[in-house]
Amino acid sequence: MAMEEARSANPTTRMTRRSLIGAAVLAPVAPLKLAAACVPAPLGTAHTLPIGTAGGLFTGFKTYPRALPLAPREVILSFDDGPATTTPAILSALACEDVKATFFMIGRNVAGNPGLARRVREAGHTVASHSWSHPWTFRNLSVEAGKADIEKGFAVLNETVFSLPASTPPPVPFFRYPGFADTQPLNDWLAAKNIGVFGCDLWASDWNAMTPQTQLSLTLERLEKAGRGHILFHDTRAQTAAMLPNFLRTLKERNYRMVNMVPGPGTSDTRPAPAGWTSETEAIIAGKRG
Numbered sequence: 001m002a003m004e005e006a007r008s009a010n011p012t013t014r015m016t017r018r019s020l021i022g023a024a025v026l027a028p029v030a031p032l033k034l035a036a037a038c039v040p041a042p043l044g045t046a047h048t049l050p051i052g053t054a055g056g057l058f059t060g061f062k063t064y065p066r067a068l069p070l071a072p073r074e075v076i077l078s079f080d081d082g083p084a085t086t087t088p089a090i091l092s093a094l095a096c097e098d099v100k101a102t103f104f105m106i107g108r109n110v111a112g113n114p115g116l117a118r119r120v121r122e123a124g125h126t127v128a129s130h131s132w133s134h135p136w137t138f139r140n141l142s143v144e145a146g147k148a149d150i151e152k153g154f155a156v157l158n159e160t161v162f163s164l165p166a167s168t169p170p171p172v173p174f175f176r177y178p179g180f181a182d183t184q185p186l187n188d189w190l191a192a193k194n195i196g197v198f199g200c201d202l203w204a205s206d207w208n209a210m211t212p213q214t215q216l217s218l219t220l221e222r223l224e225k226a227g228r229g230h231i232l233f234h235d236t237r238a239q240t241a242a243m244l245p246n247f248l249r250t251l252k253e254r255n256y257r258m259v260n261m262v263p264g265p266g267t268s269d270t271r272p273a274p275a276g277w278t279s280e281t282e283a284i285i286a287g288k289r290g
């Protein structure tokens, strides 16, 4: 990532590039610190949403004109790029509020922190893949190299988290592209393997350094505007770990309902984008590459 950034002369471009990459770093695992105090009336998980990906599924309004079928004030949380040193604090905050989330893990981080990766699953969260090496981007790889990276990402989850042979079809067939930079050949290939591609509906912009309070306000403002949605965070970010308890408390106060997405049968229904929809991530990627 550093080399990529160094080659980018334009500060705006550099920030955009950084924004889509997130913090894809290998990090040692810190000992678990137990939550200091848990809340008396936790937010909880309102319901589990089985997501069927047979024949492929492409959701998340930032990238695709379809979203997961959430009702008003329903929220899905996902965390990218871990596991990392900050993941235990994220797990503690979620446990305190009895909220389940989806973790899109980088395969090489799973290999570096196998115990922590397993712990995420053992806590009841959905463990999905965010590739093996977080390439920037899949559009700069050959199709074969892209397939190999995706397969390796799922293989390490199979072996490390699910105790399955590497080549078994993934028990959680959920994939998120780094930077949302998909390609048609890989999309077609994933669909043929019944693997769903997950974007998101809104994000916390937690790739940008800001105080936890600022990030809290920004994320709540975006959620209030959207009214529902699948929110992207990064469990590699200390500021996200710091704001998460307050964020979940506020969702409770504002009567949001948490939804836990899990693998399901068939092909899920989706919710269409409003008229005039365009892909925000495509515009970012196109601008960056231009």
Ligand SMILES: [Zn+2]
Residues within 6 Å of the ligand: 020, 021, 022, 023, 024, 080, 081, 130, 134, 178, 179
């Ligand atoms: Zn990422």
